[in-house]
Amino acid sequence: MASTANHYETHSAETYEEAYFYEPGAYMSHLVDLVTQRMAFDDNEPRHMLDIGGGTGNFARALVENNNLRVTVIEPFLEEANNDKSDKVAFVKAPAEIFLSSHRDAWRKQPFHQILIKETIHHIDEKLRVDILKGIYNELQSFENYSTTPSILIVTRPQIEIDYPLWDAARQVWKENQPSLEQLISELESAGFVDIKYTVEKYGSSIPLDRWKRMVKNRFWSTFADFSDDELESGCELLAKERPPDEDGIIHFEDRLLFITGRKIS
Ligand SMILES: C[S@@+](CC[C@H](N)C(=O)[O-])C[C@H]1O[C@@H](n2cnc3c(N)ncnc32)[C@H](O)[C@@H]1O
Known part of the structure; x- marks a missing residue:
């Protein structure tokens, strides 16, 4: 996706967080709970996790609030949000491609036990993904005397069978940019991960049509970048015809997220 850099660079932390999916609230809390379960965070076992493409760091901050966890956010384009800075969240300005090199800057010298890649895997060049995942796999550290083994969690959206209020041309762009579940599983396997499991997490969502249109026109997802x-403007008219709002001006849809986990053999 050629315009990813420009796309995210035009967003400030504020405009990015304005989008329904990234603001603090019930939806984010629901995702924090799901990630906490999948990562099997444990109060007796302090962990260090990398959040690759972690955006403004707000999701990491929500995770550390309730878990015995430190997070290093690896983010190439967005600036760190300037709220509630926690010493449990560090921010490194770098892309996932950094794992193609074995050179270790200071932040890479601290062992990390878990990796989160949330809503970012589709931005990583398909031709490089397996090598990047291998780089990550090689650096994941075992937990000494811990009940769990090092693991990765990819949170992403389905390539097809999505329910977002869109129009055909946008759905086509979505499909071209989004790797399929099967492809991601196979890439994780090629990188060495084992025990790969996935779930589809559905969340009934409601949003004022006007707000959704504003988000689309602000290009809140890179789907809209080009x-x-x-x-x-005409896409927003089409999507409103396809999915008319209720009497209060609200549209309803189902958010669907894939949670894909893999473990490193320890
Ligand atoms: C939809 S946002 C998700 C942000 C965050 N993970 C969250 O769920 O709130 C996608 C993120 O991927 C980042 N990104 C794009 N290309 C990347 C790359 N090559 N390596 C790492 N992150 C990348 C963007 O800057 C952006 O922050």
Whole structure:
């Protein structure tokens, strides 16, 4: 996806967090709970996790609030959000591609036990993904006397069978940019991960149509990055026709997230 850098660089922490999916609230709390379960965080076992493509770090901050956890956010484009800075969250300005090199900057010298890649895997060049995942796999550290083994969690959306209010041209772009579940599983296997499991997590969502249109016109997902303003304007008309709002101006849809986990053999 050629315009990912420009796309995220045009977002400030504020405009990014304005989008329904990334603001603190019930939806984010639900995801924090799901990630906490999948990662099997344990109060008796302090962990260090990398959140690759961790955005503004707000999701990491929500995770450390309730867990015995330190997170290093690896993020190439967005700036760290300037709220409630916690010494349990560190921020490194770098892309996932850094794992293609074995050179270790200071942050890479601290052992990390778990990896989160949330809503970011589709931004990593398909041709490089297995090598990046291998780089990550090689550096995951075992837990001494811990009940769990090092693991990765990829949170992403399905390539097809999505329910977001969109229009055909946007759905086509989505499909072209989003790797399939089967492809991601096979890439994790090629990188060495074992015990790969996945679930589809569904969340009934409601949002004022006007807000959704504003988010689309602000290009809140990179899906919209290459549409012109006029195309987004007519796309918003099409999506409203396809999914008319209720009497209160609200549209309803189902958010669907894939949670894919893999373990490193220890
Ligand atoms: C949809 S956002 C998700 C952010 C965060 N993980 C969350 O769930 O709130 C996608 C993120 O991927 C980051 N990104 C894009 N290309 C990347 C790359 N090559 N390596 C690491 N992160 C990347 C973007 O800057 C952006 O923060």
